[in-house]
Amino acid sequence: MDITKYITMNAGELYHHLISDAMADISSGQILIEELKKNPRYQADFEFRMSVETTDAVILSISGEYSKIIPICTELIEKTSALEMWQLVSTNWNLLGAAYVSLGMYERGLECYHNVIKNEKKHDLVAMTSLAYNNIAILYLNFHEYEKAYKYLNRAVNALEISGPDQPRYHSKMILYLSNLISILGKMNKLAEGPVLLHKIRQLSPENADQATKHSYYAALMHYFFYIGDYQKASDHYFKSKSFIDEKNLIYRFVLLGHYIELCDQFQLDQSFYLDEILSMESLYYSDRAWANVPVYKQIRKYYKSINDQEHFEQISDKYIRLLEQDTENIRMRQCQALYIVEDLIDNSANIDEVLSKNIELKLIAAEAVHHKNLLQEAYSQIEMINELGKKMTSSLNLSEVIDSIYNNLKNNVPMSSFILMVVEPELERMRTVAYYEYDILQPEIYWNLNDNNSMFAECYHKNKIISTVDKDYLRFFQSRKAMQAGTTMESAIYMPLSVGDTIIGLCSIQSEQPHIYTSKHLEFLSELSPYLSIALNNAIHSWTLQKEIQSHLKTQLELKDANYRLERMSSIDGLTQVSNRRDFDVKLLELIDTANTKKTTISVFMLDIDNFKQFNDTYGHLQGDEALKKTATVFQKNLDTVEGLSARFGGEEFIGACIGLSPEESEQLADKIRQDIYNLNIEHKTVSRQRMTVSIGVVIAQNIDHSQKSDIMKLADDCLYRAKESGRNKVITEIYGNILA
Numbered sequence: 001m002d003i004t005k006y007i008t009m010n011a012g013e014l015y016h017h018l019i020s021d022a023m024a025d026i027s028s029g030q031i032l033i034e035e036l037k038k039n040p041r042y043q044a045d046f047e048f049r050m051s052v053e054t055t056d057a058v059i060l061s062i063s064g065e066y067s068k069i070i071p072i073c074t075e076l077i078e079k080t081s082a083l084e085m086w087q088l089v090s091t092n093w094n095l096l097g098a099a100y101v102s103l104g105m106y107e108r109g110l111e112c113y114h115n116v117i118k119n120e121k122k123h124d125l126v127a128m129t130s131l132a133y134n135n136i137a138i139l140y141l142n143f144h145e146y147e148k149a150y151k152y153l154n155r156a157v158n159a160l161e162i163s164g165p166d167q168p169r170y171h172s173k174m175i176l177y178l179s180n181l182i183s184i185l186g187k188m189n190k191l192a193e194g195p196v197l198l199h200k201i202r203q204l205s206p207e208n209a210d211q212a213t214k215h216s217y218y219a220a221l222m223h224y225f226f227y228i229g230d231y232q233k234a235s236d237h238y239f240k241s242k243s244f245i246d247e248k249n250l251i252y253r254f255v256l257l258g259h260y261i262e263l264c265d266q267f268q269l270d271q272s273f274y275l276d277e278i279l280s281m282e283s284l285y286y287s288d289r290a291w292a293n294v295p296v297y298k299q300i301r302k303y304y305k306s307i308n309d310q311e312h313f314e315q316i317s318d319k320y321i322r323l324l325e326q327d328t329e330n331i332r333m334r335q336c337q338a339l340y341i342v343e344d345l346i347d348n349s350a351n352i353d354e355v356l357s358k359n360i361e362l363k364l365i366a367a368e369a370v371h372h373k374n375l376l377q378e379a380y381s382q383i384e385m386i387n388e389l390g391k392k393m394t395s396s397l398n399l400s401e402v403i404d405s406i407y408n409n410l411k412n413n414v415p416m417s418s419f420i421l422m423v424v425e426p427e428l429e430r431m432r433t434v435a436y437y438e439y440d441i442l443q444p445e446i447y448w449n450l451n452d453n454n455s456m457f458a459e460c461y462h463k464n465k466i467i468s469t470v471d472k473d474y475l476r477f478f479q480s481r482k483a484m485q486a487g488t489t490m491e492s493a494i495y496m497p498l499s500v501g502d503t504i505i506g507l508c509s510i511q512s513e514q515p516h517i518y519t520s521k522h523l524e525f526l527s528e529l530s531p532y533l534s535i536a537l538n539n540a541i542h543s544w545t546l547q548k549e550i551q552s553h554l555k556t557q558l559e560l561k562d563a564n565y566r567l568e569r570m571s572s573i574d575g576l577t578q579v580s581n582r583r584d585f586d587v588k589l590l591e592l593i594d595t596a597n598t599k600k601t602t603i604s605v606f607m608l609d610i611d612n613f614k615q616f617n618d619t620y621g622h623l624q625g626d627e628a629l630k631k632t633a634t635v636f637q638k639n640l641d642t643v644e645g646l647s648a649r650f651g652g653e654e655f656i657g658a659c660i661g662l663s664p665e666e667s668e669q670l671a672d673k674i675r676q677d678i679y680n681l682n683i684e685h686k687t688v689s690r691q692r693m694t695v696s697i698g699v700v701i702a703q704n705i706d707h708s709q710k711s712d713i714m715k716l717a718d719d720c721l722y723r724a725k726e727s728g729r730n731k732v733i734t735e736i737y738g739n740i741l742a
Contacts, residue, residue: 126163179220186227577633585648
């Protein structure tokens, strides 16, 4: 399990993932918990610590460490309640109930399960309610209180249906609850309900469930078919249920066989019908749970008596007596252990009575202090990040670069599956996307009508205020409409208008496939960011307006096509040298950075400048200067083409290039070859000492950089070029940016 994944999760994400992941692989889960406890966040973040410690308690419960569970969960309930982490409160009440029941303290266990239900109801939760009802039903089943069990199993089914199929393990839980109901129908004289319940289970495809669920399902069918008189089918389902039990799990084998032979005996079947199963267990003995062996050995004893095998009868009688004695001893030990626990609770209660008020107050103050510390740290980080974003927006004129920066910062700080930035075009009565990312993939441009009654964007535009799934007043809109109305339906969303003055110029939305993921913190963060988003969008609108004004002056369709063609060429090709221009290079460099990161290799950036070019122009004229530029561009492009790199005219007599996969030494060799090839052109330049035209080159080699660092490596390459010129020209200066992996 990757520890870094959990370190970055918030409390809600930890609740949905950490416990279930640890339960799926207990041994790996134990290692994960120990690693998380060593992380600095465990000490600094109280909510994170509660999530880790609750998961640790879950692992202890699965391992049967019930005595340890009681003080741990009692303390966790107090702490999570103080922090209002109500989902973890329910989880710990449930763990505490299971521990008490396992130790024979059934009254306390029942109280804990009812506390789960109360907590869920009070705080509008649903995840643990059905499980608590089922646990109460099982508790009553152990005492053959079928009326009570029937009532609570029906409540478990109803609670699970209300919570909806999005709940974790919904199908498995529903199959389990319905199976438990079916297994007691005969005891309740309610066999008429059987076909309806069976139909419900079959719609859930129990054959695709996990092993434990299938075991419960076929065991229920065994009970049902015994009571309707189809004993052969009942026997077949017994063997199916048995096939889903691990052979090492003796307790489940004994319990299932015990039910089977009791039913056979109850319906007075000939012992030969189930004799082989009884005798197969004769050599097995499970002393830890002696009560499970008793019904099996009782039937074996009965069999040997019926065939007058006195020797085996006496042997089995001895085992039977030892089992009864062991069961009595186990009960005594559990009762004694329960007494110790009660005594500890009483002792602790007596001590607490003296300092209870102060102790609770100190705990709550400590928890509150940590909580506020985290909130302040979070607020500071948010302000710092927004300030950084503002600087990037105001320092760059490249809209795609700004949007990339916004998106990367947002996705690292706000949970989202989708990010949409839209511009409003009121004259066309529509909105259109300028950035639409779904699952990190940039999507094609999309349009919406401003008056679309089914559009959440149109709703946000006309209301001119933030609307979201955080606000319960707007839940009806999200229940009846798709968030994006294109692609994946999102369960959580925030829509925010972007304004300049009193005019709405666009809208921004973040969305997630996870329900209830956003909070007031996310709304506050986006509100702080909205002015910067408005600035970026306003710049884009002015750019598009200018383009429209240019197009409106074109007189004919032919002129329009010609202008578009020339604009397209101009957008990517330098007119004089016929190599790429800076704009085209900027776009392709971002793609090259992504390719280098995917291949986990280096990226090299070359900045070239013709030495003393102004003197060259003054001496030989601009026509000769243009020819020199063309020849320089050809040599530069040809060399970079050999390594499948990029080359472009940066401006004036400057050229820029980039490639991936070269070491620092190889990058310097390529730059020096370019310098030498241009020198070998032997272009006359009498006003300099070398009597021919030369170039200086700056090279930067980097690895594992993101888009926001593009400007940094280009500036560093320019600095290297400047140093090459300052140190005598006709030189190559290289530098490494960051760390280069061996």
